[in-house]
Amino acid sequence: MKSEATIFERSRTNRAAGAQVPEAGSLADIPSRFLRESAPLLPEVSELQAIRHYTNLSHQNFAIDRNFYPLGSCTMKYNPRGTHRAASQPGFLNRHPLTPVGVSQGTLECLFELQEILTIVTGMDAVSLAPMAGAQGELAGLLMIRAYHQSRGDEDRDEIIVPTAAHGTNPATATMCGYKATEIRVGADGDVDLDHLRQLVGPKTAGIMLTNPSTCAVFERQIVEMSQIVHDAGGLLYYDGANLNAILGKVCPGDMGFDVLHLNLHKTFATPHGGGGPGAGPVAVNGRLVPFLPIPIVGQRNGQFEWFGEEEIPKTIGTLSAFMGNVGILIRALAYSMMLGRNGMNRVADFATLNANYLAMELERAGFKLAYPTRKATHEFLITLDEEAKQFGVRAMDFAKRLLDFDIHAPTTYFPLLVPECFLIEPTETETKEQLDEFVKAMMQIRAEAETDPRMLTEAPHHQFKKRLDEVKAARELDLVWKPDSD
Amino acid sequence: MKSEATIFERSRTNRAAGAQVPEAGSLADIPSRFLRESAPLLPEVSELQAIRHYTNLSHQNFAIDRNFYPLGSCTMKYNPRGTHRAASQPGFLNRHPLTPVGVSQGTLECLFELQEILTIVTGMDAVSLAPMAGAQGELAGLLMIRAYHQSRGDEDRDEIIVPTAAHGTNPATATMCGYKATEIRVGADGDVDLDHLRQLVGPKTAGIMLTNPSTCAVFERQIVEMSQIVHDAGGLLYYDGANLNAILGKVCPGDMGFDVLHLNLHKTFATPHGGGGPGAGPVAVNGRLVPFLPIPIVGQRNGQFEWFGEEEIPKTIGTLSAFMGNVGILIRALAYSMMLGRNGMNRVADFATLNANYLAMELERAGFKLAYPTRKATHEFLITLDEEAKQFGVRAMDFAKRLLDFDIHAPTTYFPLLVPECFLIEPTETETKEQLDEFVKAMMQIRAEAETDPRMLTEAPHHQFKKRLDEVKAARELDLVWKPDSD
Amino acid sequence: MPFIPHTRADVSEMLASIGVSHVEELFSEIPESIERADLFAIPLGISEMEMLRVLSNRARQDELGPCFIGAGCYDHHIPAAVWDLASRGEFLTPYTPYQAEASQGTLQLLYEFQTMMSSLTGMDVANASVYDGGSGLAEAILMAIRCNRNTKSKRVVICGAVNPFYLRAARTLVGSQGVELVHCEHVGGRHAVGLDDFGEVAAVVVQQPNFFGLLENVDEITDWAASKKALLIAVVNPMTLAVLKPPGDWGEGGADICCGDGQPLGVPMSSGGPSFGFLCTRIKYVRQMPGRIVGRTTDSGGSTGYTLTLQAREQHIRRAKATSNICTNQGLLVTAATIYLSIIGLTGLSNVASASHANTRYVVDKLCASGLVSPTFDGSYFHECAINLHRDAQGVFDELTTKHKILAGFPLGEAFDGLESSLLVCATEKRSQEELDFFCRTLLEVLN
Amino acid sequence: MPFIPHTRADVSEMLASIGVSHVEELFSEIPESIERADLFAIPLGISEMEMLRVLSNRARQDELGPCFIGAGCYDHHIPAAVWDLASRGEFLTPYTPYQAEASQGTLQLLYEFQTMMSSLTGMDVANASVYDGGSGLAEAILMAIRCNRNTKSKRVVICGAVNPFYLRAARTLVGSQGVELVHCEHVGGRHAVGLDDFGEVAAVVVQQPNFFGLLENVDEITDWAASKKALLIAVVNPMTLAVLKPPGDWGEGGADICCGDGQPLGVPMSSGGPSFGFLCTRIKYVRQMPGRIVGRTTDSGGSTGYTLTLQAREQHIRRAKATSNICTNQGLLVTAATIYLSIIGLTGLSNVASASHANTRYVVDKLCASGLVSPTFDGSYFHECAINLHRDAQGVFDELTTKHKILAGFPLGEAFDGLESSLLVCATEKRSQEELDFFCRTLLEVLN
Ligand SMILES: Cc1ncc(COP(=O)(O)O)c(C=O)c1O
Ligand SMILES: Cc1ncc(COP(=O)(O)O)c(C=O)c1O
Numbered sequence A, B: 001m002k003s004e005a006t007i008f009e010r011s012r013t014n015r016a017a018g019a020q021v022p023e024a025g026s027l028a029d030i031p032s033r034f035l036r037e038s039a040p041l042l043p044e045v046s047e048l049q050a051i052r053h054y055t056n057l058s059h060q061n062f063a064i065d066r067n068f069y070p071l072g073s074c075t076m077k078y079n080p081r082g083t084h085r086a087a088s089q090p091g092f093l094n095r096h097p098l099t100p101v102g103v104s105q106g107t108l109e110c111l112f113e114l115q116e117i118l119t120i121v122t123g124m125d126a127v128s129l130a131p132m133a134g135a136q137g138e139l140a141g142l143l144m145i146r147a148y149h150q151s152r153g154d155e156d157r158d159e160i161i162v163p164t165a166a167h168g169t170n171p172a173t174a175t176m177c178g179y180k181a182t183e184i185r186v187g188a189d190g191d192v193d194l195d196h197l198r199q200l201v202g203p204k205t206a207g208i209m210l211t212n213p214s215t216c217a218v219f220e221r222q223i224v225e226m227s228q229i230v231h232d233a234g235g236l237l238y239y240d241g242a243n244l245n246a247i248l249g250k251v252c253p254g255d256m257g258f259d260v261l262h263l264n265l266h267k268t269f270a271t272p273h274g275g276g277g278p279g280a281g282p283v284a285v286n287g288r289l290v291p292f293l294p295i296p297i298v299g300q301r302n303g304q305f306e307w308f309g310e311e312e313i314p315k316t317i318g319t320l321s322a323f324m325g326n327v328g329i330l331i332r333a334l335a336y337s338m339m340l341g342r343n344g345m346n347r348v349a350d351f352a353t354l355n356a357n358y359l360a361m362e363l364e365r366a367g368f369k370l371a372y373p374t375r376k377a378t379h380e381f382l383i384t385l386d387e388e389a390k391q392f393g394v395r396a397m398d399f400a401k402r403l404l405d406f407d408i409h410a411p412t413t414y415f416p417l418l419v420p421e422c423f424l425i426e427p428t429e430t431e432t433k434e435q436l437d438e439f440v441k442a443m444m445q446i447r448a449e450a451e452t453d454p455r456m457l458t459e460a461p462h463h464q465f466k467k468r469l470d471e472v473k474a475a476r477e478l479d480l481v482w483k484p485d486s487d
Numbered sequence C, D: 001m002p003f004i005p006h007t008r009a010d011v012s013e014m015l016a017s018i019g020v021s022h023v024e025e026l027f028s029e030i031p032e033s034i035e036r037a038d039l040f041a042i043p044l045g046i047s048e049m050e051m052l053r054v055l056s057n058r059a060r061q062d063e064l065g066p067c068f069i070g071a072g073c074y075d076h077h078i079p080a081a082v083w084d085l086a087s088r089g090e091f092l093t094p095y096t097p098y099q100a101e102a103s104q105g106t107l108q109l110l111y112e113f114q115t116m117m118s119s120l121t122g123m124d125v126a127n128a129s130v131y132d133g134g135s136g137l138a139e140a141i142l143m144a145i146r147c148n149r150n151t152k153s154k155r156v157v158i159c160g161a162v163n164p165f166y167l168r169a170a171r172t173l174v175g176s177q178g179v180e181l182v183h184c185e186h187v188g189g190r191h192a193v194g195l196d197d198f199g200e201v202a203a204v205v206v207q208q209p210n211f212f213g214l215l216e217n218v219d220e221i222t223d224w225a226a227s228k229k230a231l232l233i234a235v236v237n238p239m240t241l242a243v244l245k246p247p248g249d250w251g252e253g254g255a256d257i258c259c260g261d262g263q264p265l266g267v268p269m270s271s272g273g274p275s276f277g278f279l280c281t282r283i284k285y286v287r288q289m290p291g292r293i294v295g296r297t298t299d300s301g302g303s304t305g306y307t308l309t310l311q312a313r314e315q316h317i318r319r320a321k322a323t324s325n326i327c328t329n330q331g332l333l334v335t336a337a338t339i340y341l342s343i344i345g346l347t348g349l350s351n352v353a354s355a356s357h358a359n360t361r362y363v364v365d366k367l368c369a370s371g372l373v374s375p376t377f378d379g380s381y382f383h384e385c386a387i388n389l390h391r392d393a394q395g396v397f398d399e400l401t402t403k404h405k406i407l408a409g410f411p412l413g414e415a416f417d418g419l420e421s422s423l424l425v426c427a428t429e430k431r432s433q434e435e436l437d438f439f440c441r442t443l444l445e446v447l448n
Helices: A047-058 A081-087 A105-122 A134-151 A169-176 A194-200 A223-232 A287-292 A327-365 A386-392 A396-404 A433-452 A471-476 B047-058 B081-087 B105-122 B134-151 B169-176 B194-200 B223-232 B287-292 B327-365 B386-392 B396-404 B433-452 B471-476 C008-018 C023-027 C048-061 C080-086 C104-121 C133-147 C164-174 C218-227 C238-242 C283-288 C315-321 C331-369 C393-404 C433-447 D008-018 D023-027 D048-061 D080-086 D104-121 D133-147 D164-174 D218-227 D238-242 D283-288 D315-321 D331-369 D393-404 D433-447
Strands: A126-128 A159-163 A180-184 A205-210 A236-241 A260-263 A283-285 A297-301 A304-308 A381-384 A422-425 B126-128 B159-163 B180-184 B205-210 B236-241 B260-263 B283-285 B297-301 B304-308 B381-384 B422-425 C155-158 C180-183 C203-208 C231-236 C257-261 C277-281 C294-298 C304-308 C384-388 C422-426 D155-158 D180-183 D203-208 D231-236 D257-261 D277-281 D294-298 D304-308 D385-388 D422-425
Touching: A047 D080, A047 D104, A047 D331, A081 A327, A081 C080, A081 D048, A105 A126, A105 A260, A105 A283, A105 A297, A105 A304, A105 A327, A105 D048, A126 A297, A134 A169, A134 A205, A134 A236, A134 A260, A134 A283, A134 A287, A159 A169, A159 A194, A169 A180, A169 A205, A169 D315, A180 A194, A194 A223, A205 A223, A223 A236, A283 A287, A327 A381, A327 A422, A327 A433, A327 D008, A327 D023, A327 D048, A386 A433, A396 A422, A396 A433, A433 D008, A471 D294, B047 C080, B047 C104, B047 C331, B081 B327, B081 C048, B081 D080, B105 B126, B105 B260, B105 B283, B105 B297, B105 B304, B105 B327, B105 C048, B126 B297, B134 B169, B134 B205, B134 B236, B134 B260, B134 B283, B134 B287, B159 B169, B169 B180, B169 B205, B169 C315, B180 B194, B194 B223, B205 B223, B223 B236, B283 B287, B327 B381, B327 B422, B327 B433, B327 C008, B327 C023, B327 C048, B386 B433, B396 B422, B396 B433, B433 C008, B471 C294, C008 C023, C080 C331, C104 C238, C104 C277, C104 C294, C104 C304, C104 C331, C133 C155, C133 C164, C133 C203, C133 C231, C133 C257, C133 C277, C133 C283, C164 C180, C203 C218, C218 C231, C231 C238, C238 C331, C277 C283, C331 C384, C331 C422, C331 C433, C393 C422, C393 C433, D008 D023, D080 D331, D104 D238, D104 D277, D104 D294, D104 D304, D104 D331, D133 D155, D133 D164, D133 D203, D133 D231, D133 D257, D133 D277, D133 D283, D164 D180, D203 D218, D218 D231, D231 D238, D238 D331, D277 D283, D331 D385, D331 D422, D331 D433, D393 D422, D393 D433
Parallel strands: A159 A180, A159 A205, A205 A236, A236 A260, B159 B180, B159 B205, B205 B236, B236 B260, C155 C180, C155 C203, C203 C231, C231 C257, D155 D180, D155 D203, D203 D231, D231 D257
Antiparallel strands: A126 A283, A260 A283, A297 A304, A381 A422, B126 B283, B260 B283, B297 B304, B381 B422, C257 C277, C294 C304, C384 C422, D257 D277, D294 D304, D385 D422
């Protein structure tokens, strides 16, 4: 396939997509000091040129709709087209955020229902849909924890504990909330080191952030004890919901002792990742944090759905976005949960877990090394390619790049950092057994190549749009915008 | 890219796209002798599997949206997405064909307007939108000619004259109407041989079918004389509108002396070809054929749009489809003509002709041989690769296949039959000069290869999903349906 | 200039290369004597935004409540994925796949379509579409006459309750080739097998379920046709074949040709078009079948691929002797149908059929229980049913349309003398329980 | 089982391979002491067809007439091609492009986006999105504080007429990092430059056009900020930059950071989300910028390609020391905006801006000509304008919504004390002449 020139190279002065250009209006009333003097660099192409360009570019992407995409922690499962259809209806798309509730009952009913469903599946007491992604949910959660301690005059707590294996957003969020992130060790079996926890907690402890199943891809078995320890020390427990897919309908974070959590609707609730976003990261809380929920929230009053804001929730941490979050994504998540229903939700964890355990077992049988061989896999699992690295001089990243040649997206690599040369593999429940078997075959072939012809790996990929890209050069010789003389 | 297995190979017993399967109803009231005994071979796949399969298949197609597609006579110009949007609105898509006119005024107004527009651009007196493609328009036209002669008691006319260069549908349609197709010679300059015409016409002549610009890609200069000759002999003139793009807004078929014509809305009016269809082939007629138009037609009565049928048009040749033709396509064509307007229509022929003449000239300069070098190109033109064939032992088809490797769809090859080793090249008005220049470059490179390394051509394509396919085997060892033991 | 990419600079360079000074000169071969076009009556062009404003208003104007009309066009649910996929530019904007190496996507899809349709109908082969059910019937009739080597007769018997819209179109389409279409009256809504003597007959056409939704005794009719050495043409709704006996299994030897409209398979109603007609037949007749056919073959590297085949039947090769004049067909709708059948799958299609039937039966039973309505005909029906309102059905229908925006069915008097008080009703799987009940309630209110 | 492909046979084989007899056993590590989930209050699953029936009814319920509200979210025309392309599975369903070789499509598109945004704003670089305009402002503030080496102050001056919704969100988002946001009151709708003395200031935030649509004296404000060694943060509507002076050109030295919401660029209003926030800055501050950034580089074969770069700024590498915690961003909307900007093009965007302004001016002039309405503030405005109805604006707004389904503007009293009689109106290029006139007529009727 040919490389696609940039859209700017297709541009020609005074070319335009004529059917899209409205008639100009007069700017005579605008003093010239406010006006632009030279034209910006925007493409001047025909509609057909634009369509060809972006259609061609689209062919250069892997995507769930084309490839097995076992990216651990990211839950790349099927994004149902019906939910996209539901959210793309004019009544939803054309709704201005400042439209009064009286003529927005359709939208508000959707949001209200979603709040209810999320409250139930998390086992919490209330939900706010405001956060626009997981990381913003984390921020909202820690802000609520902070507000809670402050409301009790408990001002000195300035530490948030996170496992060494935690996702980067956890410590980063702690910092954004003005907290110090303290790392806690993870034991050889993937569970948090309880003794270490006992040492760390104290009057400075604002809370702890955990995923469960953890980013080590195992279920944190001591969660009840941990909850006890942290609560006893006066801290609260934050649940990072990125792995909720593993336990949806099985157990609720609320029943594990968590006080607050976010969900990644773009993971567990199957809204599309869009090449980077958007997502939605609703937060759910138990009773003690309800007063602090971010606004707006949909409530009911006199049989009508209403926005509840500062008036109804005076201690709220506030708004997180200009309006009310990623409503279009929330509608998709509702549509998805309507199709699943409680029976479908139960099956999500079952089949996600079945797929992961099957794949783990088959890979182990094929001679790959599980990071936690004594543990059950959850919805994902970790393998370490450390031995292959030592024996054949290839790295996990080389395996990853070579997998692309099999039309399989690479699993998450080098995360969590504590497992050397690791792959975090999450097949998700929407993949077939045949697909998993193909993955095992590909991995076996790649390992055979590592033995006999390691350059097949180190120089991979061979059959993609590009060969291996030079990231060092990208960071050193920054080329971030196209310039007419770039080529 | 991997070959895609058939959907049947992805199928597994009892797999299903669960969200799509409605609950079964009882069939207890249906006697078993009416019921199916064994299940049909339908896929049993998940929704994601289906999406991956057809997304992957879509990547194996050339299309206007991806490639320059200069397929002569087919007018592969940009198909505006806005027209697809317009026709895809629920109010149009969900309309049952038997909905009463009283609650269908939106749809009928669209059809009425399109009738008006087509009447004007063809310079005729009335239009019926009923035919579902060009070939059905031809059939409708000849049936009207037949009805006309019969209505005058002129029963003996049983011949339709078509140029040797005519499109296959012309003689095929004559046969379907019970006519004999008589071929008339085309002269060395691409115009019809007038003397031959004078010899052929007579009391048997029902009519003549012509395209103008003709399938030789030149404007038939003697059209007025031809009209005179045929009309004098009592015959009528049928205009095959496949090339109307060349003269849209310039001259009208009605003013050239034609009595009846079809338009290919999927060509001149930019509705998408859909990998084979659908199209729409409205017919336009002058006064003497109005009584015979196919039904239904939209008329106006008491300020309301109505269907006119047998009652209003008692001599109609009848209906051509179960309902009222390809309405969805007609709405697209209307949307397109609304965006063009009379000013835009004027420009279609201008720029289609400009592109063709430029490309012809550049190819001639590059050493290729025009079939009619003394003539102006119309919206398309013919080159002959006869010399290349003789010198280098490569055929036009080899050039065609090699072009695919340049991501350019091959022009129409071997049509019309009277020009040896020909390419009928139609760039259309929506292509850029840069694209035309690229085409010339590709052609030059291919000719250079023909000289130095003809296997680059004869074994082409090299970079497509498949190498050259064995058509002889396909026809000899018929394999038309997949069977479980096919692989 | 919508859709035209030329800049002024482009135009100058191009004119210079051609050696003319103005585009108008390129038209110099058009004789002066032909008047120049005058498009003044056509409005000036508008933007996409303005066009969509106008056409959205019109589309909205035509929105209605639930539809209980069938009569050859059905309001089934179409999974969102179907048209998301079919509308991809790669399916929407190519031409017929003449260059096989650059069209494997569409070609493989058509091969899969042929497989599904052949299996659904129980026939050996399928083509890749004709225009619609009406043209499908016409092509089937012409094809049967070509195929039937037992007789020179061009007489074709049409059983009484074949879709009158198909028949009307077929009359136009085959009308000038000396074909004689003998339309037998139905008896109690069905075909009375063998009652008439038609002399030599090329083919017999029967529809199952017939236009009234009634189940014909297709086994007997098929055997009777065979006994007369006539080919049997089956007109079917492909959706029903998920549960009904396929034409290939009718009687002793099965049908010879099967045709119909593919609209129920993922195609929106869209005022009846575009949809697609299909044709299936026995392998021995394949060379008489019109339309595109895709075959599986190998490429020069030995790998499996697909290509159009048996093109020698078609107009672009065979010209005046072609099996038909069809060129552009309804490919995109076939694409949608193939995707639909893949997504809905075996169980899905069967459930759509049985659920539609159950919904129709619910309505019919409930209406008849009122005593105000009775079945027009006796016997088993499937998916559609004619009911007698015992008063002018058209009037009732109009009242329901205007007052309640419900399309109550097809008033049979429009197409059949003597059935002025009957309404042909159909409730697909898409009708909710509330809609079914609302329909019954309002219809009975009007009748009361 | 929606979306799960497992057949019974698959499940048995897989369980056998794992060596357990029931899926439930795979959950054995979950302590018994944790109660099992009870989802009983959630209804049973329904089909896509049923789901769409419910949600279509709700969507239809919320359809309204023409929209004259802006206030940070604008009803522009979006060419049909934009979302036809952006909704392609290849753009819709991948993750963040971590594996560059398998994501060149999205990566090149983002590089094009960065180019367009940099040029529109007159800045050196752009990131590939934050969540929205509100989070954009928050990130800009935090970034400015990190960038400003001249002072340790965390004080940031906010000019009075910055979008109050952005400001409100920013307060939440930066609230626990010791940042002091000083919101100056506007004077006559504008910022009174240099009237106050704030001591050491890290940054100044000004919006152009400001929330009231008024044009601020951005050159002076920029120079004033520079004189105080504060960074200048520009909040802008990117659409207006097709004609207004870009922040990079403000004053002597230009703005330092530019942020805003990309919604006007091809993103549907969708209740305000998903949209996307953008951030642009000088190259020297690029390492302090949060969010994804794409760089052009070469592959091992020497061919040009694209990859995420400067990842060391981000949370997945830098963790607690990252420039922000952002991970998932608003990529799909950036995709749509890039396609929008390509299709609408240079002329198109400029005409959208000027036509929107002209439509708003038409409405304002016509209303004011009646004598019943007057401009709330003096001076030049662009695209949006506050008008004084001389009575409770909320009441008028409500009446127009309920009676005429028109959204008449944003009643400013909701956000600004003292402006209870003012309505912020906005008419984009999408409003037809009839809609503009209808709006004026009905508004004046209500006022009369
Ligand atoms: C474990 C974990 N936590 C948090 C996040 C952050 O969520 P988001 O990307 O929605 O901000 C992710 C996302 O990858 C994650 O995997
Ligand atoms: C010259 C000419 N006439 C007639 C036709 C037939 O039109 P349609 O394919 O719409 O039936 C074509 C189509 O290719 C054509 O090129």
